[in-house]
Amino acid sequence: MKLDLLAFGVHPDDIELSCAGTLLVEKNKGKKVGIIDLTRGELGTRGTGETREEEAENSAKILGTDVRENLDMADAFFKNDEENQRKIITVLRKYQPEIILCNAPDDRHPDHGRSAQLVADAAFLAGLRKIETFAGSEKQGVWRPKYVFNYIQDMYFTPSFVIDISEVIEQKVKAIKAFKTQFFSGGPNDAEPQTYISTPEFLESVINRSKMFGKMIGVKHAEGFISKKMIGINSFDALIQNVT
Numbered sequence: 001m002k003l004d005l006l007a008f009g010v011h012p013d014d015i016e017l018s019c020a021g022t023l024l025v026e027k028n029k030g031k032k033v034g035i036i037d038l039t040r041g042e043l044g045t046r047g048t049g050e051t052r053e054e055e056a057e058n059s060a061k062i063l064g065t066d067v068r069e070n071l072d073m074a075d076a077f078f079k080n081d082e083e084n085q086r087k088i089i090t091v092l093r094k095y096q097p098e099i100i101l102c103n104a105p106d107d108r109h110p111d112h113g114r115s116a117q118l119v120a121d122a123a124f125l126a127g128l129r130k131i132e133t134f135a136g137s138e139k140q141g142v143w144r145p146k147y148v149f150n151y152i153q154d155m156y157f158t159p160s161f162v163i164d165i166s167e168v169i170e171q172k173v174k175a176i177k178a179f180k181t182q183f184f185s186g187g188p189n190d191a192e193p194q195t196y197i198s199t200p201e202f203l204e205s206v207i208n209r210s211k212m213f214g215k216m217i218g219v220k221h222a223e224g225f226i227s228k229k230m231i232g233i234n235s236f237d238a239l240i241q242n243v244t
């Protein structure tokens with residue numbers, strides 16, 4: 001299956017928090033979208049690798065993604081090395097996405113920035129024909145995505161552009177809450193310790209961030225992205241009018 005858009009997250013729930021709205025918007029336009037989780041988030045304070053895998057599956061159903069896979073790298077201890085680069089190269093050549101989204105280039109959690117560089121490096125290497133990868137016994141053809149964009153996570157970055165997600169914000173929040181072990185859902189407290197992301201205030205901050213990005217372009221909610229590559233448009237018709 002060829003995908004139009006493929007989002008990478010080092011932990012299950014990274015996508016939901018940061019760019020799930022964009023996946024929903026593109027899916028609603030008839031695009032093929034997918035998610036690749038690099039790890040199972042097994043070292044997280046709350047939940048387990050198994051529960052987070054189940055939660056990721058439930059979230060994927062809410063988002064309607066065409067693909068969701070886990071590359072089973074080691075949470076916290078994965079490296080930007082040949083072994084992991086080849087895993088991502090194989091996935092990119094398998095799904096041939098035009099655009100990929102990946103973790104923030106720097107963030108509170110050290111895994112995020114390391115993941116961003118790993119995915120960006122693999123995206124370039126996937127276009128080199130002398131790097132051979134296989135799907136079963138069949139040699140894969142080369143593929144290099146046209147764009148690699150970083151979504152914005154806990155640490156604030158000025159976005160290169162933002163995408164209006166106003167119509168899908170409720171569905172995005174529902175997908176976040178699918179990770180019941182991780183985020184506040186309004187239910188009774190469990191026996192696990194409270195964390196930075198399990199408080200109601202954290203989820204409120206995610207929603208408020210989308211409101212702030214939305215305000216920048218005159219809409220209710222938006223998600224922001226960073227691009228190292230210059231972005232071109234076909235005409236001024238592609239621009240959203242910012243109401244002043």
